[in-house]
Amino acid sequence: GGRIWVESELGKGSTFHFIVQLGYIPDQERHTNPIALDDYRQALLFDTNRRQQVALRHQLAELQINTTPVTTFSQAIRKINTGQVCDLLVFDYDMMVETGMIVENLADDEQAAWLVALQQAINPLPPCLFLTNAQRGTIQLSFDPPILSVAVSKPVRRAMLRDAVRDLLNDHVPETESAVTAPRAESGTSEIPLSILLAEDNLVNQKVMLRLLGRLGYEPELAATGLEVLAALDRRPYDVVLMDVHMPDLDGLETTVRIRQTIEPERQPYIVAMTAGATIQDREACLSVGMDAYVSKPVRIEQLVEALDKAKRPSG
Structure with missing residues (x-):
């Protein structure tokens, strides 16, 4: 039930009125449920806009995240060094551009010089949330080693922030990520399952790769050194080894040489090199020792799908 009416006055125009009955939603039911984190998390917020700071702190508090605002990296590092727990870093990307922390239109390594300094002080680096104006479009930042990061457009909506x-914090993949699930359907990953050994010593890189492989339906086993790779292959065969080229004890190249020399032909895995080197010489070095394929870091899911598809094809 409701009511609508109009009042008009010649030469002045019309005024429309309406009355509608709406139900009241209590405040505790108005927002979605908490995201069920194990416990309250701690975030550092890089933002010089006081009003935005207050709004973001309130929104993050609803998600069980306590926020400490900082305006400089030195301030953040001091807090970390004095025992401040940091599970998440939140950056106002536009503020960072305005203050010169990030210079747009430069190469990624020049853009990320600030992050390199932060990584040296906070290791491993927590997941990063970037806030940016929608008019700026998609921000392009790549890091080596890669970091867990998500960009959210301003003004920040609760659902997007959630x-x-x-x-970032629960390793949850939103159902709307059709761009990620599409390669899985096209490649037939579920039809031809592969046993995968992930050889990677960097904890952040491990997490990134586990997320990518998880999206494709895989649960790989981990090895952090070349010697661990050899021990794992001695225990059981694997269809694929995703091999970081730079590892302690034995690097990926020497580990591959030993695999090709010591493991019987029927147990030989398909070896995919992972390296930040992007030159022809890097690729040739990997293939010359017996690696089968090559992906560059940071690894994109399209690269991974292509490499795994090749591993599933019968040789010869």
Whole structure:
């Protein structure tokens, strides 16, 4: 039940009125449920806009995240060094551009010089949430080693913030990520399952790769050194080894040489090199020792799908 009416006055125009009955939603039911983190998390917020700071702190508090605002990296590092727990880093990307922390239109390594310094002080680096104006478009930042990061457009909506935080802190993949699930359907990953050994010593890189492989339906086993790779292959055969080229004890190249020399032909895995080197010489070095394929870091899911598809094809 409701009512609508109009009042008009010649030469002045019309005024429309309406009355509608709406139900009241209690405040505790108005927002979605908490994202069920194990416990309250701690975040550092890089933002010089006081009003935005207050709004973000309130929104993050609803998601069980306590926020400490900082305005400089030295301030953040001091807090970390004095025992401040940091599970999440939140950056106002536009503020960082305005203050010169990031210079757009430069190469990624020049853009990320600030992050390199932060990685040296906070290791491993927590997941990063970037806030940016929608007019700026998609921000392009790549890091080596890669970091877990999500960009959210301003003004920040609760649902978008919730999904971003859940993805970063709970390793949750939103159902709307059709761009990620599409390669899985096309490649037939579920039809021809592969046993995968992930050889990677960097904890952040491990987490990134586990997320990518998880999206494709795989649960790989981990090895952090070349010697661990050899021990794992001695225990059981694997269809694929995703081999970081730079590892302690034995690097990926020497580990591959030993695999090709010591493991019987029927147990030989398909070896995919993972390296930040992007030159022809890097690729040739990997293939010359017996690696089968090559992906560059940071690894994109399209590269991974292509490499695994090749591993499933019968040789010869």
